[in-house]
Amino acid sequence: MPGLVIVGAQWGDEGKGKVVDLLADDSDVIVRFQGGNNAGHTIVRDGEEFKFHLIPSGILHADKVCVIGNGVVLDPAILLGEIDGLRRRGIDVGNLKISANAHLIMPYHVLLDTAGEVKLGKLSIGTTRRGIGPCYADKALRLGIRVQDLLDEKILRTKIRAALEPKQQALRELSVRRRKMRKEAGEGSERGEAADQSVDDTPDPRLDLHSMVEEHVSFGHRLEPHIADTARLCWDALDSGQAVMFEGAQATLLDLDHGTYPFVTSSNPIAGAATIGAGVGPTDIDEVWGVAKAYATRVGAGPFPTELEDETGRRMLERGREYGTTTGRERRCGWLDLVALRYAVRLNRMTALTITKLDVLKGIDPLRVAVRYRSKEGAVFDRFPYHQSILHSAEPEYEELPGFDVDVEGARSEAELPPQARAYLDYISDFVGVPIRLVGVGPDREQVVWIGDEPRVQAA
Numbered sequence: 001m002p003g004l005v006i007v008g009a010q011w012g013d014e015g016k017g018k019v020v021d022l023l024a025d026d027s028d029v030i031v032r033f034q035g036g037n038n039a040g041h042t043i044v045r046d047g048e049e050f051k052f053h054l055i056p057s058g059i060l061h062a063d064k065v066c067v068i069g070n071g072v073v074l075d076p077a078i079l080l081g082e083i084d085g086l087r088r089r090g091i092d093v094g095n096l097k098i099s100a101n102a103h104l105i106m107p108y109h110v111l112l113d114t115a116g117e118v119k120l121g122k123l124s125i126g127t128t129r130r131g132i133g134p135c136y137a138d139k140a141l142r143l144g145i146r147v148q149d150l151l152d153e154k155i156l157r158t159k160i161r162a163a164l165e166p167k168q169q170a171l172r173e174l175s176v177r178r179r180k181m182r183k184e185a186g187e188g189s190e191r192g193e194a195a196d197q198s199v200d201d202t203p204d205p206r207l208d209l210h211s212m213v214e215e216h217v218s219f220g221h222r223l224e225p226h227i228a229d230t231a232r233l234c235w236d237a238l239d240s241g242q243a244v245m246f247e248g249a250q251a252t253l254l255d256l257d258h259g260t261y262p263f264v265t266s267s268n269p270i271a272g273a274a275t276i277g278a279g280v281g282p283t284d285i286d287e288v289w290g291v292a293k294a295y296a297t298r299v300g301a302g303p304f305p306t307e308l309e310d311e312t313g314r315r316m317l318e319r320g321r322e323y324g325t326t327t328g329r330e331r332r333c334g335w336l337d338l339v340a341l342r343y344a345v346r347l348n349r350m351t352a353l354t355i356t357k358l359d360v361l362k363g364i365d366p367l368r369v370a371v372r373y374r375s376k377e378g379a380v381f382d383r384f385p386y387h388q389s390i391l392h393s394a395e396p397e398y399e400e401l402p403g404f405d406v407d408v409e410g411a412r413s414e415a416e417l418p419p420q421a422r423a424y425l426d427y428i429s430d431f432v433g434v435p436i437r438l439v440g441v442g443p444d445r446e447q448v449v450w451i452g453d454e455p456r457v458q459a460a
């Protein structure tokens with residue numbers, strides 16, 4: 001009974017959407033299990049570009065069931081926008097199922113995310129400001145609004161009222177604080193205005209209880225045909241021998257528990273979380289595939305030991321078109337970090353790796369990969385350090401490998417890759433201890449090289 005989890009192995013944006021789209025060919029059900037519209041997948045299909053934030057990438061396959069699992073936080077306005085967008089392009093969304101237990105990102109979550117970041121100032125995390133953290137916080141506080149609440153106006157009103165009150169209070173306090181900051185900085189000064197941009201004094205119409213309830217009731221009407229008991233749906237599929245793919249968003253090093261806290265997202269993007277976020281058991285998982293770029297990128301703040309702030313980093317940014325799908329921000333770029341990747345492999349107990357964007361490295365010679373870190377005091381770390389102070393100041397030590405200066409975009413088999421590229425992939429695989437099964441050599445769906453004999457997901 002094959003259950004396959006796909007996870008990001010770095011800091012996100014590894015190209016999971018394309019991998020999921022390819023592996024969806026062999027899956028019956030595709031389930032997203034965490035995160036929200038902080039994620040973004042771009043899939044290029046026959047030259048046509050599709051961008052998703054919430055809907056699982058498998059939606060392009062009409063015969064697959066696509067599930068938004070209970071572990072996802074869902075902004076209903078965004079989801080309906082995606083559904084409408086797909087319909088306009090003639091894509092059937094009848095097979096989209098939404099967990100009744102998934103939590104909703106409410107307008108106050110988005111306001112609080114922004115206000116929280118403004119308040120943190122220089123210490124800000126660089127969130128996507130989509131309300132992810134405040135929504136998961138409400139879930140843990142048991143003040144969350146769930147998808148099923150949309151179907152009962154009375155319950156919805158009671159729950160929103162209970163959740164809204166502390167938010168109004170918090171936003172008021174932030175507003176007072178902002179006024180104080182503005183005064184200190186001098187009325188109308190640049191700093192005062194910058195602090196001002198996102199938090200408004202006047203009562204925000206988005207926080208009006210009556211209109212919020214009304215709007216959400218109408219969201220409920222539109223989403224109702226998709227709302228389902230998605231855990232049961234997964235069990236039925238697995239129990240009848242169908243293939244279920246669990247699609248992670250964000251990535252291992254952004255994991256709330258195991259990532260570079262506090263510069264992380266507010267969910268658990270690692271493979272173990274698929275069980276909670278979809279409602280299946282650990283023994284339902286047969287395989288875990290990690291997705292890593294041939295180099296490394298990160299958006300938002302936080303430690304990134306192999307970051308390059310030079311011409312090579314710029315080249316990766318431009319050739320790799322490293323701009324966020326969700327926020328449009330430039331991604332920070334750097335060398336592949338094998339210390340971090342080996343950590344991700346073990347943490348997720350990966351059974352295979354996919355390396356994406358190999359083509360971006362063309363012409364960079366030599367290639368470097370981080371194989372250990374050295375602390376300020378000279379201590380050597382072969383393993384990913386758990387202590388954030390060490391990680392923040394760790395200097396990577398590199399192994400140099402020969403680069404390649406030929407196009408790899410046209411390669412469709414391992415033999416068509418230049419020997420230096422093959423050696424680079426072998427080095428990665430040997431270092432982290434799992435086989436590489438798939439290599440991305442360009443943005444299009446067909447631009448991949450399968451490695452090994454069996455490019456099938458389904459367990460034997």
Ligand code: IMP
Pocket residue numbers: 011012013038039040125126127128129130131132133249250254263264265266299300301
């Ligand atoms: P949040 O998830 O919006 O709260 O943002 C927390 C951190 O995770 C920030 O550094 C974001 O840039 C990062 N992040 C969130 N989602 C993604 C993603 O899909 N790709 C890459 N980084 C992400």
